[in-house]
Amino acid sequence: MSIGNTDETVATDAIVPDSITATALPANGDGLVSRKPTARVQVVKPLEVSTDTAQKHPPNSLRNTGIVSVFFWLVDELRRFIGGGSSSAANDSKSTGSTSTINLFITYFNHAILLIIFFIISIYKNYLYVRRRIHLKFLNLTYFPNKSPHIIRDDVNKLSRIPKRVSCIVNFKDEEEENGGIDGLINDISELTAWSVSAGIQELSIYEYNGVINDYYLELNRYINKNLKNYFGTEYVPNISIKSPHSSKVLVNKPEKPIDLYVNLLSKVDGKPTIVELTKTISELAINRELSVKDITIDLINDELVELVGSEPDLMIIFNPNLDLQDYPPWHIRLTELYWEPDNKDITYAVFIRALQNYAKAKVNVGK
Amino acid sequence: MAQWISTFPGYNWLLTKVKKSFGAVVREGPIPRHVGIIMDGNRRYARTHNIELKEGHSLGFESMASVLELLYECGVEHATVYAFSIENFKRSSYEVKWLMDLAKSKFKQVTQHGELCEEYGVRIRILGNTALLPPDVRKVLNETEQITKNNKRATLNVCFPYTSRDEITHSIKCIVNESIKQNDFIIDQSTIDKFLYTRDSPPLDLMIRTSGTYRLSDFLLWQVVSSDCAVVMVETLWPEFTPYHMAKILLNWGFNKYWYGSPQGYRARGQPLPRQYFENEDEDEGEDEDIEDQESSDRDLDSLINDEDDTMTSQDSSDKEQK
Numbered sequence: 001m002s003i004g005n006t007d008e009t010v011a012t013d014a015i016v017p018d019s020i021t022a023t024a025l026p027a028n029g030d031g032l033v034s035r036k037p038t039a040r041v042q043v044v045k046p047l048e049v050s051t052d053t054a055q056k057h058p059p060n061s062l063r064n065t066g067i068v069s070v071f072f073w074l075v076d077e078l079r080r081f082i083g084g085g086s087s088s089a090a091n092d093s094k095s096t097g098s099t100s101t102i103n104l105f106i107t108y109f110n111h112a113i114l115l116i117i118f119f120i121i122s123i124y125k126n127y128l129y130v131r132r133r134i135h136l137k138f139l140n141l142t143y144f145p146n147k148s149p150h151i152i153r154d155d156v157n158k159l160s161r162i163p164k165r166v167s168c169i170v171n172f173k174d175e176e177e178e179n180g181g182i183d184g185l186i187n188d189i190s191e192l193t194a195w196s197v198s199a200g201i202q203e204l205s206i207y208e209y210n211g212v213i214n215d216y217y218l219e220l221n222r223y224i225n226k227n228l229k230n231y232f233g234t235e236y237v238p239n240i241s242i243k244s245p246h247s248s249k250v251l252v253n254k255p256e257k258p259i260d261l262y263v264n265l266l267s268k269v270d271g272k273p274t275i276v277e278l279t280k281t282i283s284e285l286a287i288n289r290e291l292s293v294k295d296i297t298i299d300l301i302n303d304e305l306v307e308l309v310g311s312e313p314d315l316m317i318i319f320n321p322n323l324d325l326q327d328y329p330p331w332h333i334r335l336t337e338l339y340w341e342p343d344n345k346d347i348t349y350a351v352f353i354r355a356l357q358n359y360a361k362a363k364v365n366v367g368k
Numbered sequence: 369m370a371q372w373i374s375t376f377p378g379y380n381w382l383l384t385k386v387k388k389s390f391g392a393v394v395r396e397g398p399i400p401r402h403v404g405i406i407m408d409g410n411r412r413y414a415r416t417h418n419i420e421l422k423e424g425h426s427l428g429f430e431s432m433a434s435v436l437e438l439l440y441e442c443g444v445e446h447a448t449v450y451a452f453s454i455e456n457f458k459r460s461s462y463e464v465k466w467l468m469d470l471a472k473s474k475f476k477q478v479t480q481h482g483e484l485c486e487e488y489g490v491r492i493r494i495l496g497n498t499a500l501l502p503p504d505v506r507k508v509l510n511e512t513e514q515i516t517k518n519n520k521r522a523t524l525n526v527c528f529p530y531t532s533r534d535e536i537t538h539s540i541k542c543i544v545n546e547s548i549k550q551n552d553f554i555i556d557q558s559t560i561d562k563f564l565y566t567r568d569s570p571p572l573d574l575m576i577r578t579s580g581t582y583r584l585s586d587f588l589l590w591q592v593v594s595s596d597c598a599v600v601m602v603e604t605l606w607p608e609f610t611p612y613h614m615a616k617i618l619l620n621w622g623f624n625k626y627w628y629g630s631p632q633g634y635r636a637r638g639q640p641l642p643r644q645y646f647e648n649e650d651e652d653e654g655e656d657e658d659i660e661d662q663e664s665s666d667r668d669l670d671s672l673i674n675d676e677d678d679t680m681t682s683q684d685s686s687d688k689e690q691k
Binding site: 210302331 | 393395553560581584599633636
């Protein structure tokens, strides 16, 4: 530091904050105290570098806010909030430095309100969960198929109409879960098949996101037949055809007899990826001049997708606690009636029959 | 009672204030970026309240304006409304005419009082097969699109006349056209996304259907099947659907996202997780692989990687050009 004394004083004049000069000014009257500013300046001097940055922007503006000032700003902000835009311009010019603090405070305030609301919602949701679970337990007791097609038929006969094609979204649970693993899934599907046959549904689609079931064809077929024997007796076993559109496997038990129920196993590859594949095929045809762009119509694509995936279901039952479509084929849910039971996690007959009852009540009017 | 209160002076002023402060609170939590609405129930409302069909439709429009105001206050960037389906042309000719007239008058209002849209900064876009519309209506719609083109704050997509199957078919047509022009045109799911009408909007986060019908009725089918999108079906008819209902839905959406990480609520065992979980994981894995590559590779390999990067960027730029 080779700067002369005079230079130092000039430099310090620039650095000294307003507050210090304000306290120093009245003291100038006394000869003794006149040294005071220089003494203070010496304290400030080592901070020369840091004060430069401090003059630009304080790193944390919260430091110089007391509770009283926050209160004043809040009152100010409230006044501005109530008064609208007219008075805000005058206030803004006075308190530009404090607006960030106000905003910060308001942010915290709003966040606190939101968290309180979320807390209340969580309590309410827990209450709803308990209520719905009790309701479902009660429903499971009242609607129990007891492995008898007559009971199902009685329930269905009360309905004004039943869907031809039903689609079910099911989950693959872990081995450790109750009714989980591949055995659990096969068990659920065979139950669904038996209920569908008893209800007189013609086509049943099972959608499982990962398509795990496609590797267990024979086991599934065996188990379904075993379960159908439990329901219908050994003399007359309904004829089932199991099909997986993606792997183009078809399994029919008795090819010579009419088929009572078509089971369609779908997974996520039958959704958007199939439409992408179709697009590729069409563009290849178009490049080879076998198809013109004008010929691509909704009907053409619909026909192709019906061939590739299957027809649009009339009713979709989602065996999940929420309405989650899990990348279900998008083309095929145009007018499908969606049904799910909130907070239900299991595949039960009560949910199945309630879905059918709901479908009977609904009215379809395309566009009208 | 509610109607009686609404006759008080300053009611609308208070309502906008309440909407503003509610929006400020909700913005603190997660917010859907793109909301789709099926506005169903105008006719049934008219029938049950013994008013003309025409009246029902105009009430529906008012309810839409009110709900949209709340959505934009809450920070929703894109809203897509199902105004008219291609199937709606099947309705009686005079009703179609009313609907067309209503649309024309409302859009004309927007173009004449341009400041209204400027104040909210809403850009209006028309989605759908506009070739099916009468020419005078199409002209008005185009003008509206042009005038509001430069607004940035929020976007309102009006589906007029629209069906999702038509949209997917349109997308496939465009892709086929492109692939005829370019030899090495890559077709995958994102390509179809890029040619949909909603290409300029973020992925759909929330879909609302009114009037107690549990069907999607050919609206945004491609966008809605994703696990990241919550579908909410409410019993109220559209003219009765108030910002209060909307506020409840928004809070519930934010709560589910905040609490369970999925906009649909808690998930059952075995239910696949929303895509965003995997996206994050993929990113992490990708970074790890990069680090390993760098550690194990010689300079030659490094140069190879750089080459790859170059090709990647060139692809990206070509993608942008396509956009």
